[in-house]
Amino acid sequence: MLLTPLNWSSLGNLLKFVLPLLVLMAAGFLISCTVKEGAVSLEEQAQALDKTLICPVCPGETIDQSQAELARQMRAIVREMLAQGRSAEEIKQFFVKRYGEGVLASPPKRGFNLVAWATPVGGLALGLLLLALVLGRMTRGRKAASDEEPDEVALRPYLAMVDAELEKEGIGTRKEGSSSEGE
């Protein structure tokens, strides 16, 4: 069923609204990937790093959140290494070597861990594609049937008159609520 030809003209209308949405989301995602550490001062960089490192002895808490002694020590190490001019990546690697990959609050975007990141993005893209196909299919049946019904476009002048009438009576216009319901 999904393979039947699509109704591209009605999909075109939809795409005009879905495309900006996609662009927006893609932009948001790219920005979130690139502009991660725009922090300025060392302390701000340190705080940003604290939020990406998990305290190994307190499950689920970052060293920023945790008040355990180990977290305190790790915070001090972060500051010390930053002061020595080490990069954020180097500091993360330092902790990964000591405590394993689980110390990172999110899996690094390489190797097997790419699966963690790619699955949701791919899944969402697939979902949107599927939605477009379903909408195309559902509306295709409609166009064939709509021959029996007068076209909304042809009716527009009359509907406008109804609108004006309603407006005069102060009941509201068609476009609110139960518009074009044929009630």
Place this chain on the structure above:
Amino acid sequence: MADLGTMALIIAALLCCYAIAGSVLGARAGLPRLIDSARRAVYLNALVLAVATASLVSAFLAKDFSIQYVAEHSNRAMEPVYVWVAFYAGNEGSILFIALALSCLSALAVWKAPKEATILMPYASAIMMVVLFFFITVMLFLANPFATLAQAPPDGRGINPLLAHPGMFFHPPSLMTGLVAVTIPFAVVTGALLAGQTRDQWVDMGRTWGLIAWAILGVGNLLGSWWAYTILGWGGYWGWDPVENAGFMPWLALTAFVHSVMVQKRRGIFRLWNVVLVSAAFFLASFGMFINRGGPVPSVHSFGASTVGWVFLAFLAVAAFSSIAVIAWRYNKISSAQPLDSPLSREAAFLLNNLLLLAIALVTMWGVVFPLISELARGVTVTVARPFYDQINGPIFLALIFLMGVGPLLPWRSASPSDLRRSLLLPSLLALGVVALLALMGVSNWYALASFGLCVLVVSCVVREWVRGTLARSKQGHNLVASFVHLLGSNRPRYGGYIVHLAVVLLALGVTGSSFYSVQKDVVLAQGQREGVGKYEIEYVSSRVEHKPDREEWTANLMVYRGDRPLGAIQAGRTFYPEFRMSSTRAGIRSTPVEDLYVIPSEFLDDGRASFRILVNPLVMWIWVAGPVLIVGALVALWPDKGGVALSGRRRPEAAPAVGSAYSHEL
């Protein structure tokens, strides 16, 4: 007391069996009296579980430490008011609470069932009772709150200190009630399928109960955030940890459901989709209870610690399997009345909204299970926490807010692009203007700019609709206020929905402000010393220690200045519980609509100094304001029409668009 409680549980289990057998047999064989009698068993069950609850409460009040649960979760020093919290502090008690909540909700649902649901109700109530039976048997065989100790200890262990907080009076009950309340719409929909009522007979009742569960769960999540913010002492309110996610995922699925069920109500389409959505919400809610009951440690690996968790998982698997089987069995009968007119219509917008909401839920689920996958695939433990969710879910949330602005402008059936452009023009210009203004004021983060801009878009679209509607009505001669109230009353699901949208905007504002513009400083202060944070100056004035039987309470008194002008005093505390080797913090918060000044004492040092974490969190107050707004919106959307039309229900012609529906207004 213990015997009375256990007896009540056994009676409740038997009543469940009777209600299940009675209603199914009665419906199959057409015996209305048997169905009636089964219905009364449902009512009686709520009463019996109330007796069980009362006997546990009185055991707590009488400090009867011969009952293991009482000994583990209270002690002599505990103030009586905390019995309410101690009651659900552990597995056993919380399952009793869940069972009580489910029995009351079931009784209410059965009692208030609309006439058009008469045929499906016996099956629906049987499903509710099956779920209730599960909880009761878990208590009887695995986690009996009335289990006794051979010898009563002289004193109990006391309550978990993190729970001794006002937020805990409401957060766990509303979260648990919300999770278990999803059973009702699920039972109504599945009951309808079983009864062969595959059209729209269940829609009003399913929607009502879907909204009720949605509102309770939403408030439960918000209260949890509030509790975390004031007591966990890290300045945040949401950490994306598995337990939080467990309450959030079913809420997302319910949000999708309460939107798309409106399409079925109005147009008689998306029937199969709604069945799938409400089932998904139920599974996610069961999954949530599984995670919460697995153990107190918020880690995916702690499930094995408690057998109860695995029983929940087995229950979930059975429920999922049977419900998929029911859907497959009735698949051919669940057809929609009519096709979709246009991809540019409110129906289509709702589908996109459903897709995005489910995407967030699934991403969240993926984040919860990926560490297990990594462990199985490569034997390496990884963590999936906040940075992951922020980066993946953040953009989807923005897209949802965008849709929240545009969606309501789309009429049912088909929108003309030119109309849409016209109605979007002013809101978009306003949004762009605000973005430009913010950019000039120095807001440079693209994310924050997009979020604020979209919030303005949503608010101006809602306000535009309200103003237009109100003005049209006021021309009839009513004054503006009366016209506005009339407008809200004319289409409650719609205008209640708008109010909820405003609540979501408030949430978005608070989350955006505090995520991108919070300032944090860790300082050590001697008494009398001052430290500047943002535009504030904080002075550590004095401290006080109180030794209580079960705890040591340290309180720091601080003074807040702006320049030299004192703004007021705040108190922040830290309490140490030797029995639990645990300490809890109580943040000192000075809240204004613009920002919160938030102080937590991290440590009181021996030399009289103390270390503090000081944060300035912009806009956080609006997150808490969103709660009541959300409730108001949900109530408006739920409120039955005059004479309870929404509940008593009217039959609509099947295929015709909702002519004469309780909610079609104006004409």
